[in-house]
Amino acid sequence: MGMTMTQKILAAHAGLSEVKAGQLIEAQLDLVLGNDITTPVAIREMGKLKKQEVFDKDKIALVMDHFIPNKDIKSAENCKCVREFACRQEITNYFDVGEMGIEHALLPEKGLTVAGDCIIGADSHTCTYGALGAFSTGVGSTDMAAGMATGKAWFKVPSAIRFNLVGKPSKWVSGKDVILHIIGMIGVDGALYKSMEFTGEGVANLSMDDRFTIANMAIEAGGKNGIFPVDEKAKAYMAEHSSRPYTVYEADPDAEYDAEYTIDLSALKSTVAFPHLPENTRTFDEIPGGMEIDQVVIGSCTNGRMDDLRAAAEILKGRKVKKGLRCIVIPGTQKIYMDAMEEGLLKTFIEAGAVVSTPTCGPCLGGYMGILAAGERCVSTTNRNFVGRMGHVDSEVYLASPAVAAASAVTGRISQPSELGL
């Protein structure tokens, strides 16, 4: 029986010629990732191990991104703990204020994740790197501790769901709409314990930034990982960003899938996930008019990349954020910040009345930089709209693309670009 793309990567990293769904394996890791929330717990757990040194100082990435620049004394102490650990262990890829970015925007940009890699990260959105044809999955801090010390992790080999993408998305339809559509279709546990393998001629019509967004939200369907084939666009991205050698794996023609779906990208519309689950998706023909909002957030590991900022700026150019509404734009990395500045996007945002922040996860998880009060409503390009996710338990988050978020910032209501004549 053939193997899926994910199964092939896992087999290679377990030193096996073949693996089957459900099999428990131990795999060698190419990268172990942690952030300022999860790494302090991992350091504490690693302190209980007999082995106190990391397995490879070049294969660990520590990114301070959730609550930094530090929002309070406790978050400062957490970062200090990680900073001292990174120094003591001589971690090569430690990213602090001035160098950091939101981890899942930063690591591919720095060339630390490439096709064929086996990666764990103590952050649920680690599945992002599947856009480059890597196996990458989120774990907890104890797995991170064990991974840092041993360079290995245990996995149950996942079965897979195949999404055959066809067609080309229309102007304002982005990767965010693709993944929200899929989550709405299969539910927040629709891919529980499984790989989400994206294939088909439609993949070529998605930019790398779109693919990062799609793979990023595989976890919101319960997926173990999301993964894309390695095509010319992916190879060009890696050539531009990385000097590391990569390996291209392809699913066998006779690989088995638990389910297969065909998604016609040309038929997709702008999609919004209503509170309080990412599966509560609606297109604009199902959204009541006049749903007033208080805040817009454009950023995060899901949608803080150049394509996202360009789409938002194209809409905000020459327009104004609705009086009384807060529009917060957060570029994903220092490089994206700089590129957006040089392209004039930041000027567009500021002239429109938005604020532009240094990279941070901040408001996405209700940390800081845009917390909601009771009864407030936010259209956000982030990834979760759980109860209390962005602040008060009685606030509401509506997940959408950067285009919808920007259009909503102008009208003060949940809106799509066509409402502005675009």
Place this chain on the structure above:
Amino acid sequence: MQAKGRVFKYGDNVDTDVIIPARYLAIADPKELAEHCMEDIDKEFVHKVQPGDIMVANKNFGCGSSREHAPLVIKVSGVSCVIAETFARIFYRNAINIGLPIIECPEAAKDIQDGDEVEVDFDSGIIYNRTTGKQYQGQAFPEFMQKIIKAEGLINYINEQ
């Protein structure tokens, strides 16, 4: 290994943001962190929970973030076991890795009600509802995971290797 206690019952898709909201994640002390366990959906939980109590929920328990703080605050609150129809995969891993017993059993998850007195035997996977007298067969762990659970977590398991 057995668990015995009173049930706190929750629904589908209990996410890690309601188990422990991110606004508390900078807190390092597990006991202080546990004071906020479940507070966004059940303010009474931390006041009512007794050592040994059992949490029961429906599908996809622990979905969302990878924060290990979520199984940790449940464990530190005194909960002896979580029974659910299904668990989100990162939560499942984390619970095993930190030594919080969990068990998948759709029938038990559906039937058992808030306040019921329940017993769980981890070796056999049998769940017994003392309130209703009904018994259920939960899914047993594969041998590899049992070894981690018996070692009370991944760190001890690695140290024993």
